[in-house]
Amino acid sequence: MDAAADRALTLALREESGRLVAGLARRFGDFDLAEEAVQTAVVEALTAWRRDGAPERPGAWLQVAAQRNALDAVRRSARQSGLAALAAAAPPDGTASDTDDRLGLLFACCHPALAPEARLALTLRAVVGLTTPQIARAFLVNEATLAQRIVRAKRKVVSVGISLAVPEPDQLSERLADVLAVVYVMFNEGFVSSTGHAQDRDLASDAVWLATVVATSLPREAEAWGLAALLTIQHARSRARFDAGGGLVLLRDQDRTLWDREALAQGDAHLERAAALQAPGRYQLQGAIAACHASAPSWTETDWLQIVTLYDLLLQYDGSPVVRLNRAVALAQQGGNSVDKALAEVDALGDGLASYHLFHATRAELLTALGRDAEAAEANQRALTLTTNDAERRLLLTRLHRHPLTDGS
Amino acid sequence: MKYVVMFTSRPDLDQNVEPEHAKAVYGRIYQWFQDNGEHIADSGAELHPVTTATTVKYGESGPVVVDGPFNEAKEIIGGFSVLEAADLDGAIAIAKTWPALELPGVALEIRPMVEDYSQFE
Numbered sequence: 001m002d003a004a005a006d007r008a009l010t011l012a013l014r015e016e017s018g019r020l021v022a023g024l025a026r027r028f029g030d031f032d033l034a035e036e037a038v039q040t041a042v043v044e045a046l047t048a049w050r051r052d053g054a055p056e057r058p059g060a061w062l063q064v065a066a067q068r069n070a071l072d073a074v075r076r077s078a079r080q081s082g083l084a085a086l087a088a089a090a091p092p093d094g095t096a097s098d099t100d101d102r103l104g105l106l107f108a109c110c111h112p113a114l115a116p117e118a119r120l121a122l123t124l125r126a127v128v129g130l131t132t133p134q135i136a137r138a139f140l141v142n143e144a145t146l147a148q149r150i151v152r153a154k155r156k157v158v159s160v161g162i163s164l165a166v167p168e169p170d171q172l173s174e175r176l177a178d179v180l181a182v183v184y185v186m187f188n189e190g191f192v193s194s195t196g197h198a199q200d201r202d203l204a205s206d207a208v209w210l211a212t213v214v215a216t217s218l219p220r221e222a223e224a225w226g227l228a229a230l231l232t233i234q235h236a237r238s239r240a241r242f243d244a245g246g247g248l249v250l251l252r253d254q255d256r257t258l259w260d261r262e263a264l265a266q267g268d269a270h271l272e273r274a275a276a277l278q279a280p281g282r283y284q285l286q287g288a289i290a291a292c293h294a295s296a297p298s299w300t301e302t303d304w305l306q307i308v309t310l311y312d313l314l315l316q317y318d319g320s321p322v323v324r325l326n327r328a329v330a331l332a333q334q335g336g337n338s339v340d341k342a343l344a345e346v347d348a349l350g351d352g353l354a355s356y357h358l359f360h361a362t363r364a365e366l367l368t369a370l371g372r373d374a375e376a377a378e379a380n381q382r383a384l385t386l387t388t389n390d391a392e393r394r395l396l397l398t399r400l401h402r403h404p405l406t407d408g409s
Numbered sequence: 410m411k412y413v414v415m416f417t418s419r420p421d422l423d424q425n426v427e428p429e430h431a432k433a434v435y436g437r438i439y440q441w442f443q444d445n446g447e448h449i450a451d452s453g454a455e456l457h458p459v460t461t462a463t464t465v466k467y468g469e470s471g472p473v474v475v476d477g478p479f480n481e482a483k484e485i486i487g488g489f490s491v492l493e494a495a496d497l498d499g500a501i502a503i504a505k506t507w508p509a510l511e512l513p514g515v516a517l518e519i520r521p522m523v524e525d526y527s528q529f530e
Binding site: 111113159160161162163167168171 | 410412494495496497498500501502519520521
């Protein structure tokens with residue numbers, strides 16, 4: 001099967017599986033059963049479609065398969081429990097429903113009562129339609145461990161009564177923050193690991209898609225648009241992020257003609273929608289920083305003053321050392337003795353970031369800019385021992401052997 | 410659904426609370442039960458301090474009786490109630506309004522109650 005057909009298949013799975021899980025969960029009153037039925041249908045589809053080509057109506061194909069699996073499961077459990085009437089009594093599927101009930105499903109998968117590491121895995125499976133082996137490969141975790149984690153999370157959703165509906169208005173913004181955090185992590189996993197190992201789904205593009213689904217479904221939520229903007233803009237740069245050999249190319253060295261201008265315009269449009277709602281937040285500010293980079297003709301012609309200002313605003317929402325580190329990178333570009341000032345700020349973050357590879361990589365760049373090569377080499381070595389990602393390791397290895405670059409992304 | 414809410418606290422931190430403050434919170438707890446009356450399936454029980462606990466457990470030659478709680482955790486259960494809520498979010502929303510949450514070391518554990526025994530048949 002060629003790449004284009006494979007991509008069509010992926011998009012169909014992504015578009016349909018969450019809806020099917022939500023629909024079947026409503027019909028059978030059992031999220032665990034519904035999710036299992038759709039997962040099995042996805043695995044069946046991957047085999048059948050790759051063998052025979054995609055069906056004319058992939059959504060209908062999946063629905064038939066998932067429904068059959070769900071009914072089989074109900075009959076099996078009915079035989080075990082003696083409740084034979086259950087399967088027959090199921091009401092007809094509410095296919096007429098136009099509301100996007102994937103959103104409620106997403107809120108359930110990202111519920112704070114679930115372990116943080118289970119939320120992303122469950123979201124990828126139930127909402128985005130990834131298979132357990134695909135998720136295990138993406139996160140480089142043991143498949144059996146991951147499967148166990150997903151099963152436990154699903155059982156908890158069912159047994160403790162986590163609702164599959166969008167939260168009440170008074171709880172929406174708090175719960176939405178948990179959802180956006182999961183989508184953000186999903187993107188970062190994909191963004192960093194996209195050439196790490198061969199894999200069949202592009203998590204970063206799935207995350208852009210999911211962020212857009214959330215924003216479109218909750219159009220009054222500024223941060224939802226902010227995240228959609230941030231991820232759309234970051235992802236628009238993806239073709240320029242790796243060289244032919246799979247090595248990571250830093251922002252300052254990227255070929256800006258490879259950036260997807262259409263996607264960047266889309267990102268700007270999302271950002272404007274967010275701004276119109278007049279409720280600033282961390283994702284909107286990060287999106288604004290990304291947009292500022294995206295509109296610069298080159299690294300040196302970037303509006304660093306504005307970027308530092310945006311980081312100052314971001315610090316009001318997220319005072320984490322990583323944000324301070326990124327601010328220092330921008331600060332260092334402002335000429336004069338700004339590199340010394342940036343290095344002092346970075347050094348002050350050592351307690352919190354000692355085990356973060358980009359802390360050492362950033363120190364190395366600043367030290368090199370100041371001509372302190374021996375200390376720079378030492379910092380680069382520290383960074384190298386701390387990263388687990390292939391592409392980043394290669395970049396840091398390169399830096400050890402030639403003049404370091406000056407960019408944290 | 411029915412949820413059991415266990416009210417837990419840290420006796421080592423209780424001592425830091427001003428008696429006036431504790432008294433005020435206690436007054437609001439009474440009000441909390443009034444306000445949430447329609448969601449309280451069973452007001453449950455408030456327990457005497459953990460220093461009164463006696464534990465019976467299995468020993469080498471049958472049950473033995475020992476002084477103290479069943480585990481050595483810092484947190485102790487001070488009481489429980491049974492809530493009736495549509496879903497977990499409903500129970501969480503009620504739990505978040507528990508007046509004593511503002512005191513140090515106080516936490517609520519929410520667990521669904523087994524209502525359908527057919528799953529064990």
